[in-house]
Amino acid sequence: MDLKTRGEPPSADELAAVDAVLGAAPDRDLHDVTGGHSLRNRRHLLLPALHAVNDRVGWISQRAIDYIAERLDASPAEIYGVASFYALFSLTERPAHQVHVCVDLACRANGGPAEGDLPAGAHASPCLGACERAPAAFVIDAGATPSQAVAGHVTAVQVRQWSDGDGPDPEAAPAAAVPQAGDRSLVLLARVGRGDPLDLDGYIADGGFRALAKARELGPVGVIAAVDASGLTGRGGAAFPTGRKWEAVRSQPATPHYLVCNADESEPGTFKDRVLIENDPYALIEAMTIAALATDCAYGYIYLRGEYPRAFATLLHALTTSRDRGLLGGETGFDIAVVKGAGAYICGEETAIFNSIEGYRGEPRNKPPFPFEVGLFGQPTVVNNVETLINIPSIVLDGRPANRRLFCLSGAVKVPGVYETELGLTLGELIELAGGLRDGSELQAVLLGGAAGGFAGPADLDLVLDQDSTRAAGLTLGSGVVMVHDQSVDLIDQLTRIAAFFRDESCGQCVPCRVGTVRQEEAIERLAAGASTGDLDLLRDIGQAMKDASICGLGQTAHNAIETAIVRLGVFS
């Protein structure tokens, strides 16, 4: 490939930002020396390099793209294609101070603004994963020391002030998102509020890394047998048996194997993974180390969504201190890197995550081949969700059954937050656990599983919240979203937002999803305006095609919630 750039050098800030990720430019032309292979082998640094420029300057200019292109021997068109994929990057000049206001489901239901109601200078954002404090906002200041802050219980006045340049106060302590904190029956959330999440000594004193020691005794086969016996299934939404996934990777002859922790939690209404990372980061590191031991991985990635600044800082601290203590890296034979997403729901899809980490557009890959055979960098790869991994230490240590789950309660309950329960609770009991409905509230609907999930109604309070019962009812637990809507919520407005969400977040690769999500939104808007019922038939047709013919789970589930609202709740009839 012959690179053609415009020859305009990067600004001092752009240069510093890129060099901070890629190192100073060598004084000889490596392309001539090596044919560019040594440059292209660092393509996975593209996303961090783009982040660096965007964080430092506030946007990504053509000359910055050209400079990155020269450093990575990648074409400027490809880099432009990657940069333009992510919502948090700007390719046009903009102020360093940016306010992203959540206009998604939980925030809307809690009095947050709709897209059209935002003041000048504020961006509409999809769910920010701060639903326990809805409505939420995300304020970014680019610069040499960039700052990013998430704010909850945001008022319209604050949004205006922040849009004019101010920023929010520091967040409440991470444990505030867990109303059950301190309850001695908790397993997955046991450590929340019990110690300082940033204190490695405290973690070790509290029994940390004992599970890893046990795992070393058990060996890979023993660990996988324990995980299998626990019945643990993936908690990201797809519910695939974890033990089977691990065994499939362990037995692959090709090396190296990779471990990816999927922390791109972007399903509207989901915030459990953020809460786990912010409260118990060392447990995730221990769990990943055990997973790596069981599946013979030398390297792990945590792919964290870009809107979680505190979780990011917490993870970096935990990784650094673990490395310093000899628990990671070096002779342990296993290390972990954090890769920050940049505003793309689709990157939570298990193969899109590979493309994103590798420095390509976050488009899902066709399956087969499946990740256990051909995954990250073309190698056998385990992908596990944060909650799935957090289950591991106690399973390995105590041989307990995997019968506990986290639920993200938001909306019209008295005490929203992340709740841990034993499986078998009914929907009504879970709502009671969250303090019941707010005073004066009457239950209208519950969104289970997020925008890719479905709506339950007041008649479903006895629904048992486990995989089989929800599936039998045509619903899903998905990522554990339980968004409770009372009579004040306009369900048609929620459906309009769900349709807009999928239209925004479709990667655009396949026709059924790229065009189907647009046609779905158009039909919903016509129905919301009171137009003909012929659109109900049209919606069914669109939904069926997206479900049957889309490449990945995004398109395949983009009609689910809308379908359940129409069929189960009779919206539009």
Added chain:
Amino acid sequence: MSRSTTPSHDAESTVTLSIDGTDVSVPEGTTLLDACGGKGCGIPTLCYGDTITPKNACRVCMVEVEGSRVLVPSCSRQAEQGMVVRTRSQRVDHARKMVLEFLGSSVDLSLTDHITEWNAEYGADPGRYGADAQTVAQPVKIDNDLYVRDYAKCILCYQCVDACGEQWQNSFVIDIAGRGFAAHVSTENDVPLPDSACVYCGNCIQVCPTGALMFKTEHDMREAGSWQPDHQTTTDTICAFCGVGCNLTLHVQDNTIVKVSSPPDSPITHGNLCIKGRFGFQHAQNRPDET
């Protein structure tokens, strides 16, 4: 993950599968589309090209495989021992019809082969989305003398991107930019082609299935109303510019070369040419009496 990972070791390395009730044996690695007879076998294809590994992005070639929760793209999915495939079913026909409607209602398919017949076969009615349905309509990009880019006709089959990039030319001048319905083929920051790394091989034009990429000669003649495919002949010849010996197909109207392609099945070119073979034909028709 139910897929067997053990390669088959039977004598011919063939697999036997059932296609619409008939047992078919094909070499291991054969796609379902090829097992069904390949392009033109009756399964519609759009993003599938003669010389590019398909991206399976259009999803019009979907078939039903027993045991699979969703339909599978026949252009990419490999045949497996014991597979039970249905190339027509209510679900298959519905998916094809909707893909045809989705594209027909958003993209100008007037130069895409077979669209009218497939719309009739699957009962597709792109008009039912109403006059307000969003489209990708936009002005034609004319920024050089050799070819134009009419992205109002683009179905995002990825073939031009792959032909420009790693599958053929290794120029990487264009990629998909943006996301969702706004995804589009673009140079960096949408710079005009003369400012990009484009080498004008025209291999993107060769693979474009919808006429979105077109010789400027053809575009100008279509605009002038003088493009007459019925009055065109083709002549296969060998490019005279260098010693490689690329096969050329000259498309001639009224004794004038109007465009050049290369046979996709040519073992020398696989349909690819360079700027000279693709566009350097004017000297052949600079006749003395016209100077």
